[in-house]
Amino acid sequence: MKVIENTVVKSNTEIASGIWELVADSPKICSEYRGPGQFVSILPIDGWQHPLRRPMSIAAVKKSSLTIIYKIFGDVTSEFSKLQKGDNLNMLGPIGNTFSGWDDSGYDPVLVGGGVGLAPILNLKNTCADNGIAVAVIIGARRGAEHFMDHDPDNGLWLTTDDGSLGAAGTVMPTLEDVIASLPNPRLFACGPEPMLEAVRDFSIAKGIPAELSVESYMACGIELCQGCVIAKPNGQDKKNSYHERYSLVCADGPIYEAKDISFG
Amino acid sequence: MKVIENTVVKSNTEIASGIWELVADSPKICSEYRGPGQFVSILPIDGWQHPLRRPMSIAAVKKSSLTIIYKIFGDVTSEFSKLQKGDNLNMLGPIGNTFSGWDDSGYDPVLVGGGVGLAPILNLKNTCADNGIAVAVIIGARRGAEHFMDHDPDNGLWLTTDDGSLGAAGTVMPTLEDVIASLPNPRLFACGPEPMLEAVRDFSIAKGIPAELSVESYMACGIELCQGCVIAKPNGQDKKNSYHERYSLVCADGPIYEAKDISFG
Amino acid sequence: MADITVTIGKHTFQNPVFAASGTFGYGLENPDLVDISAFGAIVTKSITRQPREGNPPPRIVETPSGMINSIGLSNIGVDKYVSDMAPKYADIGCPVIMNIAGSSEDEYCEIVEITESVNSNIIGYEVNISCPNVKHGGIEFGVNAELTESLTSKIRKRTGKLVIMKLSPNVTDIRSIAKAAEAGGADALSAINTVYGMSINPHTKKSEIYTTYGGLSGPAIKPVGLACVHKVSLAVDVPVIGIGGITSGKDAVEYILAGASAIQVGTANYRDPATGISILDDLKRYLAEQNIATVAEMIGMVETYES
Amino acid sequence: MADITVTIGKHTFQNPVFAASGTFGYGLENPDLVDISAFGAIVTKSITRQPREGNPPPRIVETPSGMINSIGLSNIGVDKYVSDMAPKYADIGCPVIMNIAGSSEDEYCEIVEITESVNSNIIGYEVNISCPNVKHGGIEFGVNAELTESLTSKIRKRTGKLVIMKLSPNVTDIRSIAKAAEAGGADALSAINTVYGMSINPHTKKSEIYTTYGGLSGPAIKPVGLACVHKVSLAVDVPVIGIGGITSGKDAVEYILAGASAIQVGTANYRDPATGISILDDLKRYLAEQNIATVAEMIGMVETYES
Numbered sequence A, B: 001m002k003v004i005e006n007t008v009v010k011s012n013t014e015i016a017s018g019i020w021e022l023v024a025d026s027p028k029i030c031s032e033y034r035g036p037g038q039f040v041s042i043l044p045i046d047g048w049q050h051p052l053r054r055p056m057s058i059a060a061v062k063k064s065s066l067t068i069i070y071k072i073f074g075d076v077t078s079e080f081s082k083l084q085k086g087d088n089l090n091m092l093g094p095i096g097n098t099f100s101g102w103d104d105s106g107y108d109p110v111l112v113g114g115g116v117g118l119a120p121i122l123n124l125k126n127t128c129a130d131n132g133i134a135v136a137v138i139i140g141a142r143r144g145a146e147h148f149m150d151h152d153p154d155n156g157l158w159l160t161t162d163d164g165s166l167g168a169a170g171t172v173m174p175t176l177e178d179v180i181a182s183l184p185n186p187r188l189f190a191c192g193p194e195p196m197l198e199a200v201r202d203f204s205i206a207k208g209i210p211a212e213l214s215v216e217s218y219m220a221c222g223i224e225l226c227q228g229c230v231i232a233k234p235n236g237q238d239k240k241n242s243y244h245e246r247y248s249l250v251c252a253d254g255p256i257y258e259a260k261d262i263s264f265g
Numbered sequence C, D: 001m002a003d004i005t006v007t008i009g010k011h012t013f014q015n016p017v018f019a020a021s022g023t024f025g026y027g028l029e030n031p032d033l034v035d036i037s038a039f040g041a042i043v044t045k046s047i048t049r050q051p052r053e054g055n056p057p058p059r060i061v062e063t064p065s066g067m068i069n070s071i072g073l074s075n076i077g078v079d080k081y082v083s084d085m086a087p088k089y090a091d092i093g094c095p096v097i098m099n100i101a102g103s104s105e106d107e108y109c110e111i112v113e114i115t116e117s118v119n120s121n122i123i124g125y126e127v128n129i130s131c132p133n134v135k136h137g138g139i140e141f142g143v144n145a146e147l148t149e150s151l152t153s154k155i156r157k158r159t160g161k162l163v164i165m166k167l168s169p170n171v172t173d174i175r176s177i178a179k180a181a182e183a184g185g186a187d188a189l190s191a192i193n194t195v196y197g198m199s200i201n202p203h204t205k206k207s208e209i210y211t212t213y214g215g216l217s218g219p220a221i222k223p224v225g226l227a228c229v230h231k232v233s234l235a236v237d238v239p240v241i242g243i244g245g246i247t248s249g250k251d252a253v254e255y256i257l258a259g260a261s262a263i264q265v266g267t268a269n270y271r272d273p274a275t276g277i278s279i280l281d282d283l284k285r286y287l288a289e290q291n292i293a294t295v296a297e298m299i300g301m302v303e304t305y306e307s
């Protein structure tokens, strides 16, 4: 069940260059939360200038505390960065489905995150740790300043940077290939910018490795009212008079899809 | 000369119920300031949601400090009340003409203020005091909580309230009649809500007492560009093809007018 | 307490706050988030003869105090609507108005005929002749007075239920279209549908909407909707339903004063589908403060300087 | 550095950022606040045959991300304009385009004839056929293709200077009006003038604008202006000047990508008449970042999904 809740900010800190972590007291949404992959949709705090809520993945839920990690992108995220302890923040959630199969002992989960796609991956990483499940995690960024964790391959955490200033140089893909080489039954979970998702998708299909991708789309409502948040399904293209066969609503059927079930613009 | 200045808030305090006083460091506008009656026009702080600047009378200028007194009316003034020391506030000014004749020793200045019309009246009162000029001041409000000064007729300060909860009961008009009765050569200066200005105007014309009124009008620019801020002139009605004979621009020719020169809708 | 009922055609609604088409789904999506029985009525997403996928993404973009959409009438089609959705309206406690769209008179008529052929709780039709983002989605009717009159009268002949024609603001003279709909036998008119708009991403240099142009909605268009409602309500005798940028009781009051007998909440539902309920609370408070006994007497009460 | 000059008719402007009519006075009011020589051009307040007081107040009201005005073409009249203002343009360092309005073809023509009869630095006319708040202020031309073509050709005959027709968005088909203006011999088209809007004060129940309806401007209408400019620029061969809600370099870029050869800053001047200069700085930065060598090649460069 989704709820609209006036949450109370507990902390709001810059954890890397332009990347912020906000923890809010949100008992209602937390009690409905079902697992990593779900997101909330947050009301802008500047009146009606920006009419639309902003979707943000849930990075952690601990008792009644909900964490998001956001990147300053435009007006609304800039405003969010000014929030202080005690301020209100109106959230709608939890929305969407969850990553699945990570607790299946037959698989070796490999988590791939990049940019603002970090939040659900971190959430999944920590949830796995809480459940005693070993995972490999690969996090990409453009430059070292955008990372807030330590490159620590010995403990299953690889960082990459486009400019080579931290961890492995390049995109996450070469590291991903290296990492899975040593795993008997890899299963991929990815969230990040579209080019990264596309690369992971193509790679997983080519290699026959199961993969779940968390995708983004522009949303007006998050609650199945606007029909705006569609993503194309590669398998539903040809029907003449169909509804939701060619396009899937990310807020209802996503944001997590199996790699083979979606295609990118 | 008018300037646009990014002023710095020095203090912002609620001085009566819903009435705030804001002091800003504003060296450029202060150095152009010419006297009581002038105003500034302040940029809303919520982006473009409210496109228009808000005109606010100058309540005091001391060296580089400029004071305004504002009432929380709607969105923009509510936002202003959240400003804290050190915040920026973009002002355009000083705009408009000034009260005149108050320094003419042949007259006994009587100052009448009400509601948000208090700022320029206070400014004039203090300017007179600085110049050793004795004045009578009458300030009206709906109820006692909206006053922040003391009813002190012995020192020339009369307060009135519509509900009689402080000072004299009723509007400023009965008190005004009482006060001028004892003055040989009264000269009125008034600023306040339109019904008050209208009453002062009619009274001054009927009694043949000179009066200057500070008027308000809806403004888009404050700098003679929009032609929006007009007020009707009673003496220019009949010309067929005329420009600025029937209507006067408050931002250019006002906000101070002699009572006989304006009429109210 | 003030009387907040309003009458449109032969229907009296418990209050004048409706949910707008395309912004409230089929009224069944979020039972936990909103108590639908509090609304005066809800208007469904446009239903077409056949199911429709709608336009490719991107379908949505935000603009200053507004948004552009180009959904392209994505919907389940009338057959499925009548079989799967309509029966669920039996006990939702709120009248349902079915919004319909088509690319020909026949299509509109078939939708009505199919719906009329079953028993349902649908009390009427809002006829979308103003969808700006589908080439053949009705807009060719909405910009042409003759076609509007003809379509209205054909639908009128097929139903005794409410017939409400939904007008486009994207015309030179909305009064003439309104009069044509009235002449065709409409019980009421809705105004407005969205305003043509466009948005471009300067970084990618791409249109932010697949169909290039989409429909602008939200607070940005409130002044446009108000002007249309005022003009239309002076031009016709049937009731007008006001739509466009309504987010608060204040907005609803403005529309009613301008001449609306009821109002619809659109884009604001995306922030909170219960917005209509808070609008209703505001409206009641306003009536009490202003000592106005009935909403009915407020309709068109605006005082203008010129006449 | 990128080449930011743009050419309209036989004129090459130093940059594409102009000040819009009615939002920059006669260009002479605030020499201390803004360095007018930085602009590509300025367009004056509409000038009519006789001086005009304009409409009674209230003339202005704010709306969400916008404002409505109903100034009613308050201006000094062409005689005084030509004798008192025009001579001052000799050394302001910026081309001046005179905006003109009238209630008949004769009136427009007389204004042009009077202006042509003197020597002045005015480089052309922007013809307001789209003022929404004066009954006979040109809008009857702007909604009618035949009248637009006829008026354009009459003005064309009377001047070798630039003739720019300023279009209204309040029409069913802006393309047909644009084509008529082009056929009449216009050198360029400006789009858009303001959108019809209304606002009501719920407390007083009064219209907030004396003429009931006024013209909506500001960021709220940016999507409307962009759609119009894109449509018009595809329909005609002459340059289009984009107007509507431009406040930033980003907005200017969107308009140029949509097909505008130059842009005009309107409502934003009321916050700061130097907005155009910061837009110009943003635009230069954008060109550098994007490695675009000339503004000219950016015009109409938007990538749309459909064609």
Ligand SMILES: Cc1cc2nc3c(=O)[nH]c(=O)nc-3n(C[C@H](O)[C@H](O)[C@H](O)COP(=O)(O)OP(=O)(O)OC[C@H]3O[C@@H](n4cnc5c(N)ncnc54)[C@H](O)[C@@H]3O)c2cc1C
Pocket: A039, A052, A053, A054, A055, A056, A057, A058, A068, A069, A070, A071, A072, A073, A074, A075, A076, A077, A078, A116, A117, A119, A120, A215, A216, A217, A218, A219, A220, A255, C062
């Ligand atoms: C399911 C989902 C999960 C997300 N999780 C995160 C997260 O954990 N952390 C994070 O930083 N960001 C996340 N995002 C992206 C985030 O919503 C945008 O960065 C944010 O909306 C930007 O708002 P802005 O006003 O700052 O920027 P703007 O300048 O308004 O927008 C910049 C870009 O943000 C995107 N955007 C804006 N509005 C919306 C909207 N209503 N719906 C979808 N996208 C929009 C668009 O791509 C736009 O071009 C997520 C998006 C989705 C769909």
Ligand SMILES: Cc1cc2nc3c(=O)[nH]c(=O)nc-3n(C[C@H](O)[C@H](O)[C@H](O)COP(=O)(O)OP(=O)(O)OC[C@H]3O[C@@H](n4cnc5c(N)ncnc54)[C@H](O)[C@@H]3O)c2cc1C
Pocket: B039, B052, B053, B054, B055, B056, B057, B058, B068, B069, B070, B071, B072, B073, B074, B075, B076, B077, B078, B116, B117, B119, B120, B215, B216, B217, B218, B219, B220, B255, D062
């Ligand atoms: C010359 C002048 C001097 C003023 N001095 C003061 C002062 O010293 N203290 C004070 O509290 N107020 C003063 N005002 C009034 C002040 O400008 C309004 O109270 C303020 O704009 C309200 O803004 P808001 O967003 O809070 O309210 P809103 O809800 O936007 O507006 C409420 C009312 O404020 C007025 N208003 C809004 N925008 C404008 C505008 N752009 N121009 C003019 N009026 C507007 C209108 O009457 C409107 O109905 C003055 C006005 C003028 C014209």
Ligand SMILES: Cc1cc2nc3c(=O)[nH]c(=O)nc-3n(C[C@H](O)[C@H](O)[C@H](O)COP(=O)(O)O)c2cc1C
Pocket: A220, A226, A228, C020, C021, C022, C023, C045, C046, C069, C071, C073, C099, C128, C131, C166, C192, C193, C194, C216, C217, C218, C219, C221, C243, C244, C245, C246, C264, C265, C266, C267, C268
């Ligand atoms: C995403 C979206 C989808 C819409 N779909 C429809 C529709 O299917 N049929 C219709 O008649 N109107 C549709 N509308 C128009 C609304 O019903 C309404 O007329 C318009 O949005 C203006 O109101 P608002 O500003 O309150 O949103 C849609 C609007 C939006 C924003």
Ligand SMILES: Cc1cc2nc3c(=O)[nH]c(=O)nc-3n(C[C@H](O)[C@H](O)[C@H](O)COP(=O)(O)O)c2cc1C
Pocket: B220, B226, B228, D020, D021, D022, D023, D045, D046, D069, D071, D073, D099, D128, D131, D166, D192, D193, D194, D216, D217, D218, D219, D221, D243, D244, D245, D246, D264, D265, D266, D267, D268
């Ligand atoms: C107060 C005001 C007065 C205007 N006066 C004129 C005018 O005299 N002639 C004209 O052609 N356009 C006039 N306009 C329209 C503007 O030039 C411009 O087309 C419109 O405001 C849209 O641009 P914007 O959103 O940037 O303001 C006026 C606009 C405003 C806001």
Ligand code: FES
Pocket: A218, A219, A220, A221, A222, A223, A224, A225, A226, A227, A228, A229, A249, A250, A251, A252
């Ligand atoms: S975001 Fe509205 S339907 Fe998914």
Ligand code: FES
Pocket: B218, B219, B220, B221, B222, B223, B224, B225, B226, B227, B228, B229, B249, B250, B251, B252
């Ligand atoms: S406020 Fe614009 S001319 Fe006076």
